[in-house]
Amino acid sequence: VLASGGFCSDKFFRKLQDPRAVPEFDTTNHPGATAGALISALKIGALPVQIGWIQYIPYKCPDEKGNGITSKFASQAAFRYGISVDPKTGKRYMNELADRKIRADAMFRIIDAKNDSYPINLCDSVAAAKLVESDLANPMKNGVIMKFDTLADLAKYYKMPVGELEKTVERYNEFVKKGKDEDFDKPIKLTDGITISQAPFYAMRGAPKLHHTMGGVKINTKAQVLNIDDEPIKGLYAAGEVTGGTHGASRLGSCAILDCLTFGMIAGENI
Secondary structure (H helix, E strand, O other), rough: OOOOOOOOOHHHHHHHHHHOOOOOOOOOOOHHHHHHHHHHHHHOOOOOOOOOOOOEEEOOOOOOOOOOOOOHHHHHHHHOOOOEEOOOOOEOOOOOOHHHHHHHHHHHHHOOOOOOOOOEEEEEEHHOOOOHHHHHHHHOOOOOOEEEOOOHHHHOOOOOOHHHHHHHHHHHHHHHHHOOOOOOOOOOHHHHHOOOOOOOOOEEEEEEEEEEOOOOEOOOOEEEEEEOOOOOOEEEEHHHHEEEOOOOOOOOOOOOHHHHHHHHHHHHHHH
C-alpha cells in the first residue's frame, strides 16, 4: 500500500508542477513530505492525476518557520473580524473569508518578486479578545504579531500610506454597519457587527504556505493504483495524499483525514 503522503517539502518536484512553489516559499509540512515514492509509482506506469494542483494555506506568516503559531489570529480574528491589505497601497484586495485557494491566489498577486511585500492582516482589540489568550500572547512574545495604539502607527510600521489605510478601514466599517461588502462580497453577517475601531490594533504579515498536494496517482474504488490504460497495477494500492482526484483544486479543511482513513481501510480490505 502506497501511503507516502504529499510532496510539499520537495523543492525540486513541486516547482516542476507549480512555478510559484519556489524554494524560498515555506511549507507547513514535515521535511519528509517528498515525491520519491510517487515518482517510483509513476516510473512503473501509474497514471498521474492533477499533480499540479497544490494547496497553499492563506493563514500563515513569513516571519516564522513551518506551521507556526499565528494561524488562529489570522483565521479567527484578522480574516473574520478584520481585513487584509496590500502594504503598497493600504487597500484591501480580497474577500478575507473566501475559499482557501481564492485567498492564497490573491495574496500571491500582492507579494512581489523579492518576497518583501507581504500582505498585512489586521484587526482591533474587540476581535483579538475573541481568541484564546495564548493564541495572541505567544505570537506577540515571538514578535510575529504586533500591537499598535493607532492605525497610523500600524501603517507607519509596515510602511503603508497612512491616509489610504485609514480610508480603507473607514470604508470597511461602513460595510459592516450596512451588512454588505460592496468591494469583495465578504459575508459580513459572520463578522457579528464587529468593526475595526477599538484600540489597540493588532497586525501580522501574511503569506500563503504550501500545505497539501491534491494530485497523485489515480486509484479506483478498491484503492487499486491504475495505469495509463486505466487498468489496475497488480498488487499496488494507494491511500491518502499520494493519490489524486479526490479533492479537486481546493481541498476542504480536515477532509484529508477522511481520505486517508477511508481509502486506507479500503486498501486493507482488498489486499
